[in-house]
Amino acid sequence: MFRASGILKSAALILAFLLAVFLAFQLLEINVEFKLGSVMSRSLPESEAHTKPAVHKCGLSKACPPGHMAFKLTSGAASVVGPRMCLEDKLLMSSVKNNVGRGINIALLNGKTGELIKTAYYDMWAGDVAPFIKFLKEIEDGTIVMMASFDDSASKLNDEARKLIADLGSSAVGNLSFRDNWIFVGGKGIKTKTPFEQVTSPRHNLHASSPLIVFISKCQRSGVSFGLVPVEVHIPLSSQHPEDAHVHLCLFSIHICPMKSGFCLSVAYLRKMSPA
Template sequence: MRLTGPLKTGVLLLLVGLTWLLANTLFGGEGGSSLKSFFTGANVEPTPEMRPRKYKCGLSAPCPPKHLAFRLVSGSANVIGPKICLEDKMLLSSVKNNVGRGLNIALVNGVTGQLLDIKTFDMWAGDVSELLKFLRPLHEGTLVFVASFDDPATKMNDEARKLFEELGSTVAKELAFRDSWVFVGAKGIENKSPFEQRMKNSKSSNKYEGWPESLEMDGCIPLRAPLQE
């Protein structure tokens, strides 16, 4: 039986429509995404506007003007190294290959936010005198970012603990073998620093065998006003 003219037209239009839907499915058009979601039940990929926005160093909210955004992550056991991020720049990480066992420290100008120095001090087998030489001559207003890795305290002596206390630390005097520690202090700080966390090494609560869990801390640090001459 031959198809009549109108029926032929209808069949042709149906074929064109199916071809369009198939092409969109294969090449990722909006129609294809909707069709794929309809048949598979998969969620449509969220648009950039739908995704939670992250700010500098992964903060969930932006810092106020004249503040520095930061994130510190202590090392995980003796396997994954620490991280120090400042103003969306990774200053210290395993990827940059500039971390080490002990205390990983970044010095930053508290007025300009400029990175001054980065060093690692082995607090298990190193010489604490190197740490003392690093901390003693700090200038007023220098910001000190610290992230521990593996063991931050075996070589720590009374003078080193006192120097960290003068930077605003409240836990340096008690810091012990394989504790996890993150800290931001400043030379000349009048009060104790609000940016400090410690996880004590304890067999009963350690996340890893022989080590506590890693610590993560972020926030916004106000820049100091320049000194009047």
Template sequence: MRLSVILRIMVIISTLMATWFFTHIYFNRTGKTISVRGYLGFSSRITKEKTSRNKCDNSKKCPKDFFAFKITSGAANVVGPSICFEDNILMSGVKNNIGRGLNIALVDGATGVLKKHEYFDMFSGDIDPLLTFLKEIPEKTLVLVASYDDPASKLNPEARKLLTALGSTYAESVSFRDSWVFLGAKDISGKSPFEEILKNKPQQNKYDGWPEALTVEGCIPHKVI
């Protein structure tokens, strides 16, 4: 009998301890429920992931006094290009302000404020609007360019020269249906490091008649010029 009593007391104590343990886990002292995900550490990891997102979804965070940007060319003649600057989408299919040819956004190099954006049809359009646009770019202006479908059929030597003066390496050679992305600046010194081109080569094209889309991203200092 004594052994039986002792065993019963031990069972009661064990039950009470187990009840206290689980109550302590799921409820804090104020009576509020504690999330199991939070208890296991998931919530802190999710918060960290959210706070670690970089502007324009870039792979790296930009230092202080630098602007973040990402430029993506169009994919064939189906998916339009996108231009992001300081986490603001300046041009895209969603904003309905893009077109086939050259999509160009002008941004103040000191403040990062959008000045102007426009697209120019380089297949069947007139070259004069592009020439006027390029000639009127103010000093200390960043120039973000994304191709869509065909960026070059209407480009003449004057237009190519004006684009080269903005820091482009490939403006002289970009041709029919090439994928091209570029960030330059008015009166830049030297060539821009932010430029990519993929030539239209039938045997290498990802799409039927077009190369794959290109992306260039990075950080550019305020008052770069």
């Protein structure tokens, strides 16, 4: 009996010793890994230690200056990929949100605050243009209007609808044709044509669904204004002028035109810049 108790005591001591050794090695391994990690992070150059690229609002290539807001507007690609509208990193319309459709996709924004008022889309191939005309007539002064095409945005457009869009600042809607890719930002009550419009035709371009990326400037004292900062434009590759692929343009503002509603638009123009 005494022999059995001695064996049990010896076994308990051996187990305790092994457990202590195991715990010691575990603590030593953690400590070594921690020290090695600290040494490695200090020895790496700062550029290698922080390899994660910066993420800017709406996926733009660089951050907007303080007091400005950014948006990215992308037209649909044929009948496959829907349009996408993003403002200040907030997705307004996209296939993911399930609020886009064939035809003309529209987002209305408050011209003073930039807040989203409503979104809608109207089928310009198999739909009726009358509800679209009614929608355009009900837009209030001072409202920012974003439009993007998806598949066909022109077949059902009549002269009345085109004039209403032209009154919002569009200069291309008069010649908009079947399956042209078109994006546009204007406003109700605007007194001039907006510089924020792009249209490409699949008849002349190899990549007609390429997006137009622009920066929007926000004027805190007189509502929302456009065109006070450079814009980055990715122009689709033209089959006639392949050298114009991905042309870099710069937007130059002349002045701001404040209006009673609080909506204002800078008079601006685009100039082709030499590649860096």
